[in-house]
Amino acid sequence: MCVNTVGVDLNTGSPHLLSYVSGIGPATAKNIVSYRKDNGPFSSRKKLLDVPRLGKKAYEQAAGFLRINGGENELDSTAVHPERYALVERMAKDMGCTVKDLIRNEERVNSIKLENYVGEDVGLPTLKDIAEELKKPGRDPRESVKEFAFSDQISTIEDLKEGMELPGIVTNLTAFGAFVDIGIKQNGLIHISNMSNRYIRSASEVLKLHQIVTVQVIGVDLKRQRIQLKLIK
Numbered sequence: 001m002c003v004n005t006v007g008v009d010l011n012t013g014s015p016h017l018l019s020y021v022s023g024i025g026p027a028t029a030k031n032i033v034s035y036r037k038d039n040g041p042f043s044s045r046k047k048l049l050d051v052p053r054l055g056k057k058a059y060e061q062a063a064g065f066l067r068i069n070g071g072e073n074e075l076d077s078t079a080v081h082p083e084r085y086a087l088v089e090r091m092a093k094d095m096g097c098t099v100k101d102l103i104r105n106e107e108r109v110n111s112i113k114l115e116n117y118v119g120e121d122v123g124l125p126t127l128k129d130i131a132e133e134l135k136k137p138g139r140d141p142r143e144s145v146k147e148f149a150f151s152d153q154i155s156t157i158e159d160l161k162e163g164m165e166l167p168g169i170v171t172n173l174t175a176f177g178a179f180v181d182i183g184i185k186q187n188g189l190i191h192i193s194n195m196s197n198r199y200i201r202s203a204s205e206v207l208k209l210h211q212i213v214t215v216q217v218i219g220v221d222l223k224r225q226r227i228q229l230k231l232i233k
């Protein structure tokens with residue numbers, strides 16, 4: 001799932017989106033949002049351990065995929081896993097700077113001698129991944145994208161209005177169209193006639209599975225619980 005590559009904002013992600021994160025299912029996702037509602041925004045990834053029924057194993061699986069912007073630790077906004085924070089802090093200390101000084105500073109990160117940090121529990125490939133993340137936090141290896149979040153304007157199909165433009169994730173491709181998750185129970189359909197100005201034979205000519213897209217609502221059938229969409233980008 002793409003959210004495990006791009007990351008999810010822990011303080012804005014909907015239960016539906018959070019449920020896609022490794023280690024977090026629908027029930028735990030709802031608990032996260034309930035905890036956030038009762039206690040305010042998460043200030044650190046460690047606070048996840050205070051969420052009911054979210055144990056250490058789930059935390060270890062999910063923490064690296066959840067982002068906190070403006071939190072207590074600068075690394076919470078990156079894909080660096082908490083178990084590697086001490087390692088990054090040691091790198092910064094050896095460089096005579098702070099962790100904040102390393103993030104997004106390609107020149108400084110490139111000057112780190114990664115081989116000096118190879119150990120029994122961390123190899124050079126992992127260290128290279130950490131360095132790349134420090135240089136460009138939240139990057140998607142497939143393409144340059146922004147951190148993804150569903151629209152907070154909708155929570156049910158009844159909230160949809162024709163003309164709305166919404167972010168979504170492609171969940172299925174067929175010969176006649178693509179189904180898109182827009183953050184509610186029902187997926188919307190983009191018919192191939194609403195994907196491009198040119199003639200196409202299959203949705204796969206334009207879209208990829210799990211691709212992040214922007215769609216426009218062009219039809220809502222409440223009785224049949226169907227949503228028609230048009231691809232914007």
